Amino acid sequence: MCDVVALTPRELVPISSCVLLPDRPLGIDVYLIKAIDSKPVLFCSRDQTLSEAKLDTVAQRLPGRLYVRCSDADRLQAYIREHWSDILRDDSRPLEDRTRLMCNVMRDVLADAFASRNIQRIAATADFLAAESTRLLQDAPVAIGELSKIMQHDFATFTHSTNVALYSLRLAQELGFSTDEQQCIVRGALLHDVGKLEITENILSKPDRLTQEELRQIRQHPTTGLEQLVDQALTFGELMIVYQHHERIDGSGYPVGSVGEEIHPFARLCAITDVYEALTAHRPYRRALRAKAAMHVLQRKEGVHFDREMLACWKGLVEV
Numbered sequence: 001m002c003d004v005v006a007l008t009p010r011e012l013v014p015i016s017s018c019v020l021l022p023d024r025p026l027g028i029d030v031y032l033i034k035a036i037d038s039k040p041v042l043f044c045s046r047d048q049t050l051s052e053a054k055l056d057t058v059a060q061r062l063p064g065r066l067y068v069r070c071s072d073a074d075r076l077q078a079y080i081r082e083h084w085s086d087i088l089r090d091d092s093r094p095l096e097d098r099t100r101l102m103c104n105v106m107r108d109v110l111a112d113a114f115a116s117r118n119i120q121r122i123a124a125t126a127d128f129l130a131a132e133s134t135r136l137l138q139d140a141p142v143a144i145g146e147l148s149k150i151m152q153h154d155f156a157t158f159t160h161s162t163n164v165a166l167y168s169l170r171l172a173q174e175l176g177f178s179t180d181e182q183q184c185i186v187r188g189a190l191l192h193d194v195g196k197l198e199i200t201e202n203i204l205s206k207p208d209r210l211t212q213e214e215l216r217q218i219r220q221h222p223t224t225g226l227e228q229l230v231d232q233a234l235t236f237g238e239l240m241i242v243y244q245h246h247e248r249i250d251g252s253g254y255p256v257g258s259v260g261e262e263i264h265p266f267a268r269l270c271a272i273t274d275v276y277e278a279l280t281a282h283r284p285y286r287r288a289l290r291a292k293a294a295m296h297v298l299q300r301k302e303g304v305h306f307d308r309e310m311l312a313c314w315k316g317l318v319e320v
């Protein structure tokens with residue numbers, strides 16, 4: 001099973017073991033790269049199945065080492081759609097378990113899509129994740145505190161985007177947006193920082209003051225994201241989340257300095273969940289704030305940076 005194969009790392013894309021299910025034929029060859037300088041070996045061929053024990057071992061001992069061929073990326077997406085939809089819709093499993101599973105799968109699947117740098121694949125992934133998460137939480141909204149407990153709170157863009165999307169879904173539900181609008185908001189939130197994929201990690205996690213050039217690059221990410229996504233099948237509201245999520249009610253935001261209702265309601269909503277998530281996540285240069293402290297920071301900018309009504313609604317959700 002573990003034959004060395006004549007593939008270069010460039011022909012492979014990383015996948016998370018979390019998305020592979022035990023005892024089901026994969027239909028895709030899965031490769032393992034044990035160490036940075038080792039050659040890929042065939043880990044599981046397309047007609048074989050993996051046991052739960054083997055998947056657990058890989059998840060614990062070799063995280064981030066599984067790959068599929070770039071040419072199989074679409075087949076992998078189809079596999080995830082087919083199998084995960086069944087599990088997430090299985091009412092015999094407790095909702096809490098399915099929510100936890102969904103959170104992990106969203107994060108990992110989005111990470112894989114971001115790693116591919118293929119904007120079409122990223123947009124298609126966001127579409128699938130938005131549909132599944134909206135459906136799962138439609139009839140049984142989960143408390144923000146519970147969601148926060150099952151989320152990871154690291155600095156990775158895919159973690160941040162997943163958390164912002166789920167927080168945004170809850171806020172959208174509470175504000176009375178329709179199911180279609182909720183789905184658009186989740187899709188836009190998953191994609192809101194896609195322009196950051198062009199910025200180096202050194203700048204994104206820099207603990208010191210940013211130089212003018214670094215600041216310019218950071219402030220460019222909403223425009224870059226819009227340019228990347230404009231040809232994809234997204235609605236105007238979704239694109240406005242990407243383009244306007246750093247705008248502020250008083251016009252002090254970027255990239256344009258739009259004020260009040262010039263900012264799309266979806267973007268005003270995501271501006272709140274974006275900052276809340278960032279404050280409650282661990283950063284390389286500071287510890288995460290607790291919910292109450294983060295709310296305090298947001299409330300100081302009520303009606304200045306953030307939409308007053310939406311922030312009041314978010315406060316109600318966080319303080320339940």
Ligand SMILES: [Fe+2]
Binds near residue numbers: 193246
């Ligand atoms: Fe952003």
